Each structure stands twice: as structure tokens, then as C-alpha cells.
Amino acid sequence: MNDDDLSRVLDVVGPRLRDLRKDRELTLTHVSARTGISTSTLSRLESGGRRPTLELLLPLARVYDVPLDELVDAPRTGDPRIHPKPVTRGGQTIVPLTNDLGSLRAYKFVVPAPEGPLPPADLQTHEGYDWLYVLSGQLLLSLGDQETLLKSGEAAEFDTRVPHAVRNPGPAVTEYLTLFGPQGERVHLRARTVRK
Numbered sequence: 706m707n708d709d710d711l712s713r714v715l716d717v718v719g720p721r722l723r724d725l726r727k728d729r730e731l732t733l734t735h736v737s738a739r740t741g742i743s744t745s746t747l748s749r750l751e752s753g754g755r756r757p758t759l760e761l762l763l764p765l766a767r768v769y770d771v772p773l774d775e776l777v778d779a780p781r782t783g784d785p786r787i788h789p790k791p792v793t794r795g796g797q798t799i800v801p802l803t804n805d806l807g808s809l810r811a812y813k814f815v816v817p818a819p820e821g822p823l824p825p826a827d828l829q830t831h832e833g834y835d836w837l838y839v840l841s842g843q844l845l846l847s848l849g850d851q852e853t854l855l856k857s858g859e860a861a862e863f864d865t866r867v868p869h870a871v872r873n874p875g876p877a878v879t880e881y882l883t884l885f886g887p888q889g890e891r892v893h894l895r896a897r898t899v900r901k
Contacts, residue, residue, distance in 0.1 A: 716753070718762070721776060723751040725769040740764040802882075810885045816842075818875040826852075828868035835885050836862045837871070842879030845872045855881075 749755035802811035826847040873879040
């Protein structure tokens with residue numbers, strides 16, 4: 706990034722900070738109390754009278770709940786781990802976390818809670834091996850004629866040639882990660898043994 710690019714990035718920070726604060730209906734005093742940054746410093750940042758530093762921007766990004774690169778309007782890198790391109794399909798959002806489609810693939814799924822009764826499982830089969838990890842909410846995993854309720858922090862691993870389906874039983878949004886290995890390739894995980 707050259708000096709002109711840096712100046713352009715820094716020039717947009719002030720108005721962006723002001724817009725974020727107003728969108729969240731916060732006063733400078735509220736933001737000051739949450740970040741520990743004085744109201745005069747916040748005011749100068751918003752007006753462009755003070756140059757933003759990482760030390761000032763990190764707590765502001767946390768308070769406004771935005772990524773730091775979005776706060777400073779950083780240029781896109783094209784890296785899907787940083788700027789993934791989500792896809793919405795069947796009401797759920799799928800975020801690819803890997804670019805290489807020839808090897809192990811990672812995705813994040815965001816599945817809304819059902820609006821009515823949970824529909825029956827639509828069991829599918831295909832080549833591959835799958836590993837799921839529930840980030841938040843609950844996930845109902847159907848494998849053949851068995852069903853397992855996975856809660857936040859729980860994982861499952863299975864051969865995708867077994868008829869399977871995953872559904873959100875509610876009551877909240879479910880977020881989960883999946884690692885998918887092609888042609889039956891397994892995901893190997895190691896866990897520490899807890900001795901009693």
C-alpha cells in the first residue's frame with residue numbers, strides 16, 4: 706500500500722466511525738465508557754483531527770461489532786478465509802472457508818430456526834466423509850434410522866455414503882462448521898485422554 710492509498714484509507718475512518726456510532730444510537734460518552742478512549746479523542750477521530758492508530762481502532766471495532774478491515778475500508782484481498790462469498794440456499798447461508806475444491810473443504814453453515822413443525826429428514830447419500838462441529842444452537846443429525854442431537858461444542862464424524870441429513874430443531878439459529886473429504890477420505894482428529 707503506497708502513501709496515497711494509506712491516506713485514502715485513513716480519510717474514510719472518521720466519517721465511518723461517526724456513522725457507526727449514530728447507527729447504533731450511541732453518544733461519544735457511551736463509546737468512551739465502553740472503550741476507555743476519551744470523548745475528545747473520539748471527537749477528533751470522527752472529525753479527522755486525529756490520525757487513527759491500531760490501539761484506538763481495535764476497541765472501537767469491538768464496540769461497533771465490525772471487522773477491523775471493514776472499519777478502515779481496507780481493499781479486498783480475494784482470500785476466502787478473510788472475505789468469503791456466502792451463498793444462500795434453502796434458507797440457510799453457506800460460507801466457503803477454502804478455495805481448493807480438489808482436497809478437504811471447509812464450510813460454515815448458518816441455519817435459521819424452523820418457523821413451524823420440523824420437517825421430516827430428507828436423507829441424502831454421496832461419496833465422501835464429513836465432520837461437523839456445532840458453534841451455536843443445536844443440530845439434529847439423521848444417519849440412516851438413527852437421530853442424534855448435537856449441541857454447541859459437540860462434533861460428529863460420518864461416512865456420507867450412509868443416508869444422512871442435518872436439520873435445525875430450534876428454537877434459535879444454528880451455526881456449524883463442516884469439513885468434507887472427497888471419495889471417502891477421512892478427517893482424523895486427535896483428542897487428549899482425560900485420566901481420572
